[in-house]
Amino acid sequence: MLLAAWFMLAACSPSLNWRQVEGTDAPFVVLLPAKPSTLSRPIDLDGRQVTMSMTATEVDGVTFAVGVIVLPDAALAPKALQAMKLALVRNINGSIESEQATNTSSSFDIVAIGNVGRSQESVRLLAHFAARDQRVYQAVMIGPGRAISAMGADTADTFFTSFKLH
Template sequence: MVFTQWSLMKRAFSFSPRPFVRCFRPINALSAAVLRAGVCASVACGALLACTPAYDWRTVMNNDDGYEVTLPAKPRSDERKIEIAGQPMTMRMQTAEAGDAVFAVGTVVLPSADPALQRATLEFLQHGLARNVNAKPEARETQIDLAAGGRVPGSEIEVKGQGGEKRESRTIHARFVARGTHVYQLAIVSDKMPPPEQADQFFASFKLF
């Protein structure tokens, strides 16, 4: 499954007029994978813990788009042309899958660093993601780290609902930030969120050059 293969990626998110559509692969396939992997193990204290998928974390340096991030599997990459606010742009993607979750970093390359265009692109991405689960994004402020030290302001949404042709339940947790002529979108898409420590690993690892 590859968010970066556009034929599959359309199933998770929407482009024009929505940034990414549906799921990286059909959600019923995701659900089947979860069922196959969802064996419970007993620990000495008697608690039952769900077995977690293998997270083979590795740091990815993307010099072209100016960021580094840690992904839970070998990423795949692709790009396509989109249109935002009447202007043609390029969106590039790097994605990796762990269990039933897809971890994705998208970069929209803007024609200029115009703040109004940055805001329009951020809104386009936020509303497009939320629309996939028939939700409205309620963005909250967050901070995005710089590789050289310091932070820049960004935004974050968490939405859950039903989407796709079969109206499957899915969850999207995403962060967004604009810097110069680039707007970035980090997203985890799944029928349930991965363990908090894995989500934290992904989001905290993202740093802008």
């Protein structure tokens, strides 16, 4: 009976298999909870065509991702960070619940909520934005609000505190 209860508990909890991942085209390191995929594609960032490289994985409906854009000039970074933030929030038809500066002038964190899809499912977005030289970064955890809550604060903490620029 105890063994059956343990298997039921194990089936209900997220299977997080943390691994250290280094950026292939950008100098960063992060812990991701499953084997990631990496892709690059052109995007429109506030009227400027840029290429975003994305390293991402999904566990239990929650996506963990790091996106990187290389700008032609480091002076464009502050505006690019704001554009990245607004694009992410707009993608979930959301609003920012909280925003906080971090220990440097070129990084900040947000929490946003929104609704997506035909069912207008509630989505939660946790994101960290940073810039170094000509590169701008977004580390994102996004998924159904209930799925992110089920993973707990420790999961978000592990992901975001592991994200480092070299």
